[in-house]
Amino acid sequence: MTSPAAPAVPVKGTAVHLDHLTRTYGPVRALDDLELELAPGEMVVLLGPSGCGKTTALRALAGLEDVDSGRVVVGGRDVTELPTNKRDMGMVFQAYSLFPHLSALDNVAFGLRLRGASTKDRRRRAGEVLELVGLSAMADRYASELSGGQQQRVALARALAIEPSVLLLDEPLSALDAKVRTQLREEIRRIQQEVGTTTLFVTHDQEEALAVADRVGVMRAGRIEQIAAPHEVYSRPATAFVADFIGLSNQVPGSVSGGAAHLLGTRLPLVDPATADGPVTIFVRPEDVHLHEDDAGTATVLSSSFLGAVRRTTVTLPDGTTVVSQHASPLVPGDRVRVELDVVPVVCSPRS
Numbered sequence: 001m002t003s004p005a006a007p008a009v010p011v012k013g014t015a016v017h018l019d020h021l022t023r024t025y026g027p028v029r030a031l032d033d034l035e036l037e038l039a040p041g042e043m044v045v046l047l048g049p050s051g052c053g054k055t056t057a058l059r060a061l062a063g064l065e066d067v068d069s070g071r072v073v074v075g076g077r078d079v080t081e082l083p084t085n086k087r088d089m090g091m092v093f094q095a096y097s098l099f100p101h102l103s104a105l106d107n108v109a110f111g112l113r114l115r116g117a118s119t120k121d122r123r124r125r126a127g128e129v130l131e132l133v134g135l136s137a138m139a140d141r142y143a144s145e146l147s148g149g150q151q152q153r154v155a156l157a158r159a160l161a162i163e164p165s166v167l168l169l170d171e172p173l174s175a176l177d178a179k180v181r182t183q184l185r186e187e188i189r190r191i192q193q194e195v196g197t198t199t200l201f202v203t204h205d206q207e208e209a210l211a212v213a214d215r216v217g218v219m220r221a222g223r224i225e226q227i228a229a230p231h232e233v234y235s236r237p238a239t240a241f242v243a244d245f246i247g248l249s250n251q252v253p254g255s256v257s258g259g260a261a262h263l264l265g266t267r268l269p270l271v272d273p274a275t276a277d278g279p280v281t282i283f284v285r286p287e288d289v290h291l292h293e294d295d296a297g298t299a300t301v302l303s304s305s306f307l308g309a310v311r312r313t314t315v316t317l318p319d320g321t322t323v324v325s326q327h328a329s330p331l332v333p334g335d336r337v338r339v340e341l342d343v344v345p346v347v348c349s350p351r352s
């Protein structure tokens with residue numbers, strides 16, 4: 001007799017609201033009035049330098065950390081006072097947290113045992129999620145016999161087995177080598193979209209964040225500086241911190257007046273219209289800088305390197321500032337060039 005097909009993992013999606021969370025450790029404000037909302041089924045990646053409060057935010061959502069003020073709201077319900085085991089969250093951390101002497105299947109089934117499922121149901125469900133993460137063939141291997149990437153797949157399967165309302169991932173790929181890291185992040189994204197679980201993913205790796213997120217929240221000192229789609233935080237950074245932290249930016253001296261930035265004879269709109277007049281440092285992406293060979297040009301090529309997909313050329317301006325361009329046709333050191341800038345909104349920071 002054939003049993004009915006195992007139900008597909010149900011599409012879930014619970015809204016999450018970190019409502020003005022503050023958490024201090026002595027003088028350190030690990031969370032400083034942090035405000036963050038996740039839409040049902042959304043994957044938000046918190047990105048920021050070490051110590052900016054990413055793990056604290058995730059642990060506050062999980063109930064592993066108390067907050068001094070603010071609320072954690074999941075699915076419209078205030079869970080701030082609820083213990084971790086009542087919050088229905090799946091978690092994966094950087095360090096493999098499997099039982100080495102248990103098989104992959106038993107590791108996954110373990111979390112279900114705590115929830116009182118029968119042995120048969122546990123093994124069936126564990127088998128399903130191991131298949132979801134592509135590890136069916138390894139179900140009977142001891143965790144200690146699995147590679148780092150495979151162990152993190154098991155950890156992910158274990159987190160998903162309980163059908164959590166929210167999935168929390170804290171630097172889950174940081175201990176893996178580069179190739180496995182790239183593969184597994186694509187897998188995590190595929191699985192997350194398939195399962196539809198609202199997910200908060202924390203990393204300090206910008207490429208990872210940009211690759212998998214619906215939205216990236218760039219954190220600094222316990223707050224989110226900007227939260228937007230990956231292409232937007234990259235191409236329209238809202239602050240100097242974001243422009244500097246994400247991708248490569250030239251920082252070129254220029255000025256602000258009349259509601260615009262002025263650089264190399266080009267008038268550039270301001271990201272922040274409230275930027276005060278005066279001398280500023282202007283953040284410019286290398287791909288927004290174009291070089292034209294021109295004997296009357298005022299810039300001189302310093303170096304030019306072929307990087308496979310792109311060529312990166314550094315030029316020196318008359319005042320000695322160097323600027324990197326990423327569109328250049330082959331140029332050689334000493335060539336005279338005219339620099340043309342794309343007219344895109346720019347971030348400026350005051351310069352004294």
Ligand code: ADP
Nearest residue numbers: 025028029030049050051052053054055056057
């Ligand atoms: P991230 O994950 O972004 O690297 P964390 O959230 O771990 O940052 O830490 C944020 C800040 O809070 C850091 O300055 C850290 O030293 C501090 N912090 C975190 N946990 C504790 C703790 N248990 N005791 C004291 N300080 C802590």
Ligand code: MG
Nearest residue numbers: 051054055056
């Ligand atoms: Mg951390």
